[in-house]
Amino acid sequence: MAEDLQIIQGxxxxxxxxxxxxxxxxxxxxxxxxxxxxxxxxxxxEQFGWFWVGFYLVKGEELxxxxxxxxxxxxxxxxxxxxxxxxxxxxxxxxxxxxEAFPGHIACSSLSRSEIVVPLMKAGEVAGVLDVDxxxxxxxxxxxxxxxxxxxxxxxx
Numbered sequence: 001m002a003e004d005l006q007i008i009q010g011x012x013x014x015x016x017x018x019x020x021x022x023x024x025x026x027x028x029x030x031x032x033x034x035x036x037x038x039x040x041x042x043x044x045x046e047q048f049g050w051f052w053v054g055f056y057l058v059k060g061e062e063l064x065x066x067x068x069x070x071x072x073x074x075x076x077x078x079x080x081x082x083x084x085x086x087x088x089x090x091x092x093x094x095x096x097x098x099x100e101a102f103p104g105h106i107a108c109s110s111l112s113r114s115e116i117v118v119p120l121m122k123a124g125e126v127a128g129v130l131d132v133d134x135x136x137x138x139x140x141x142x143x144x145x146x147x148x149x150x151x152x153x154x155x156x157x
Contacts, residue, residue: 005046016147019047020154027154036155038067044132044151045069051112051135055120056084057128063088066128074108082106087117088126093145097138109133116140118148122156 008018026039037055045053054068056077063077063084080089082105087094096115099105112133120128130152134140 005043007047012141012143013147015047016143019043020147020150023151024154033155034067040130040151040155041067041069050132050139052109052131052133054131055128056131058088058126063129070133071109071111074106077106083115083117084129084131087119087129091119091121091126093118093149095140095142095145097140099133111135113137114139116144116148118145118152120152120156127156 005022006018008015010018023040023043026043027036030036041053041055044050050070052068052070052073054070054073055066056063057066061079063079065073065075077085079085083094083096083099083102084106086104094115094117096102096105099107099112099115102115112135114134114137116132118130119126120130130148132140132144132148
């Protein structure tokens with residue numbers, strides 16, 4: 001597939017529905033995880049314009065920063081710490097409408113206001129997380145959960 005994305009307008013669900021086949025095309029035939037994570041982060045950032053989009057990968061007892069789009073980020077996060085570490089520990093997607101209200105939130109940037117973190121599952125274990133930050137309060141909802149979970153499942157095939 002060409003590396004150009006077709007960015008569409010419309011409601012959030014329509015944007016995801018247009019983006020997912022394009023992501024499938026980017027992933028098709030590419031076995032390298034880092035390359036795929038990089039392209040997915042870029043595609044999501046381009047389509048939605050979120051403040052920060054990226055991946056953390058499980059390495060031992062920490063999440064280690066992987067491919068991302070946005071400002072400089074925290075490099076390592078321990079299991080159970082912050083939104084990413086909590087998502088890892090619970091093996092569950094977390095939607096945080098106001099990061100300031102999340103106990104133990106790790107402030108990699110004071111401009112981040114809300115967050116969604118989706119675990120990347122492989123063989124029943126969390127292999128990493130997709131972390132998306134918005135500079136707006138309540139930037140994420142169940143529509144984001146549904147489609148982002150679908151997208152990370154495509155990556156981990």
